[in-house]
Amino acid sequence: MSRIVYVNGDYLPEEEAVVSVFDRGFLMADGVYEVTSVLGGKLIDFAGHTARLNRSLRELDMASPCSDEELLAIHRELVARNGIEDGLVYLQVTRGNPGDRDFVFPDPKVTKPTLVLFTQSKPGLADSPAAKTGWKVISIDDIRWGRRDIKTTQLLYPSMGKMMAKKAGVDDAWLIEDGLVTEGTSNNAYIVKGGRIITRQLSNDILHGITRAAVLRFAAEAQMVVEERSFTIDEAKAADEAFVTSASAFVMPVVEIDGVALGSGKPGPVATRLREIYLEESLKAAV
Ligand code: PDD
Numbered sequence: 001m002s003r004i005v006y007v008n009g010d011y012l013p014e015e016e017a018v019v020s021v022f023d024r025g026f027l028m029a030d031g032v033y034e035v036t037s038v039l040g041g042k043l044i045d046f047a048g049h050t051a052r053l054n055r056s057l058r059e060l061d062m063a064s065p066c067s068d069e070e071l072l073a074i075h076r077e078l079v080a081r082n083g084i085e086d087g088l089v090y091l092q093v094t095r096g097n098p099g100d101r102d103f104v105f106p107d108p109k110v111t112k113p114t115l116v117l118f119t120q121s122k123p124g125l126a127d128s129p130a131a132k133t134g135w136k137v138i139s140i141d142d143i144r145w146g147r148r149d150i151k152t153t154q155l156l157y158p159s160m161g162k163m164m165a166k167k168a169g170v171d172d173a174w175l176i177e178d179g180l181v182t183e184g185t186s187n188n189a190y191i192v193k194g195g196r197i198i199t200r201q202l203s204n205d206i207l208h209g210i211t212r213a214a215v216l217r218f219a220a221e222a223q224m225v226v227e228e229r230s231f232t233i234d235e236a237k238a239a240d241e242a243f244v245t246s247a248s249a250f251v252m253p254v255v256e257i258d259g260v261a262l263g264s265g266k267p268g269p270v271a272t273r274l275r276e277i278y279l280e281e282s283l284k285a286a287v
Contacts, residue, residue, distance in 0.1 A: 241268025
């Protein structure tokens with residue numbers, strides 16, 4: 001059975017879904033996106049993803065394609081039509097198709113945004129075997145643009161980073177700017193030292209992770225100490241443990257950085273506990 005995707009108001013088999021070659025998402029990466037996970041057929045942290053989408057649109061002066069209620073209805077319809085138990089919903093909004101290539105933004109009254117959504121089925125997403133062994137990462141230079149807080153579709157450098165990690169035989173890369181860790185290629189980065197959880201403060205330098213916000217809230221509720229500050233890659237290599245968070249990996253332990261094993265070289269107790277709490281609490285609040 002072919003997957004049903006959503007394009008500008010229509011639910012279509014993926015083979016029939018089309019977007020113009022003049023779409024600014026295609027020509028200019030003039031688009032923003034969100035990835036929301038689905039567990040047990042329900043959406044995790046939907047309200048957070050919608051709020052961040054609206055912020056990304058505002059920051060780029062891009063029109064909103066529809067209301068938050070309509071977005072929720074589309075997400076649910078796609079999950080139902082594709083029979084998704086565990087997986088992801090990908091959403092992308094672009095500045096649309098002005099009918100030609102031009103650097104100047106088109107008039108939003110004339111050119112409507114393009115809205116595309118599709119699902120990815122990932123049975124057993126929450127029981128990933130990698131969470132039991134942890135990820136190994138390498139550090140690479142962060143040469144991305146200066147507005148990483150906006151979730152744009154400009155993902156070439158993160159893709160290159162993943163390829164560098166793959167070539168090095170590891171799972172991901174941590175991005176370094178001025179000796180400090182910004183974040184992972186597609187996740188937020190944390191270290192744990194002496195029981196304190198340390199993660200970079202929010203700014204334009206990193207994506208304001210929806211999973212990050214939830215995890216920091218749950219950590220505070222569990223009386224864990226959280227320090228939101230920058231940390232160096234050397235500090236990370238000397239940490240007791242480390243982990244990353246994202247909508248698709250949830251809380252993923254990191255056990256090695258640039259060949260240096262952290263602690264016992266196995267997922268640490270803080271990351272393991274936070275993963276359990278995150279999954280438990282998010283499932284309770286899922287819609
Ligand atoms: N990536 N930092 C970056 C650069 C990201 O691309 C992501 C998410 C995160 C984590 O954000 P959140 O917790 O809201 O998922 C941090 C998604 C999952 C992706 O591109 O597939």
